């Protein structure tokens with residue numbers, strides 16, 4: 287099958303001399319939920335920014351065999367404008383693109399609904415909890431109808447229960463359970479949480495400490511399953527153990 291995107295021998299050294307990443311090579315298939323797992327500072331954010339085109343690699347390349355699609359980016363911080371309402375924040379990028387106001391409004395409103403924020407359209411960020419702010423940030427990314435969603439530790443600053451709720455909601459969004467005609471999204475999700483990667487993804491790429499290289503590429507058996515029960519399923523532990531073992535092996539193999 288033709289991949290959605292393909293990284294070949296991508297490496298990045300910053301001007302400071304820090305060799306942050308690679309070389310790494312991997313393909314991402316359409317419709318996948320891929321997690322990049324690795325210790326802090328191993329180049330996960332760098333890899334995501336290279337994929338998004340926000341940063342150019344100093345060797346290797348990113349290829350898009352079917353053409354570069356619309357990309358959404360969700361950062362660890364919700365980065366909302368404090369003086370704009372949830373709705374205004376969610377359609378801001380569409381306004382900047384020059385989309386007619388009525389359409390931008392409608393899209394943003396629909397997405398706030400899909401992320402569970404009906405009734406909060408006019409609330410300001412200071413009136414929202416951390417989890418709700420992150421929901422606005424996700425709605426803002428989805429309003430552009432991305433085919434590829436890149437997420438950089440989006441739930442890392444949230445408390446554990448809120449994080450698990452958002453994990454479940456993200457799976458529903460990825461499965462497109464709210465219906466609609468949109469295409470199925472591909473998600474590349476950065477996390478250093480083994481449990482989160484295991485729970486969310488169809489595949490995990492495990493990275494070594496900096497400069498990040500791929501130490502394992504693990505197909506996960508997350509489907510079919512029920513969301514709540516899966517955290518207690520033997521298969522969940524088995525998959526999590528595979529990721530943990532790969533992380534430990536990479537730590538020990540560092541010279």
Ligand code: ADP
Nearest residue numbers: 300302304306325326327328329330331332333
């Ligand atoms: P991760 O997301 O896995 O924690 P990053 O990709 O953010 O790691 O960073 C990898 C390494 O590159 C770190 O050592 C970090 O300090 C360094 N780094 C990241 N961005 C820059 C930059 N713009 N300039 C210099 N060094 C950077």
Ligand code: MG
Nearest residue numbers: 330331332438
């Ligand atoms: Mg990072």
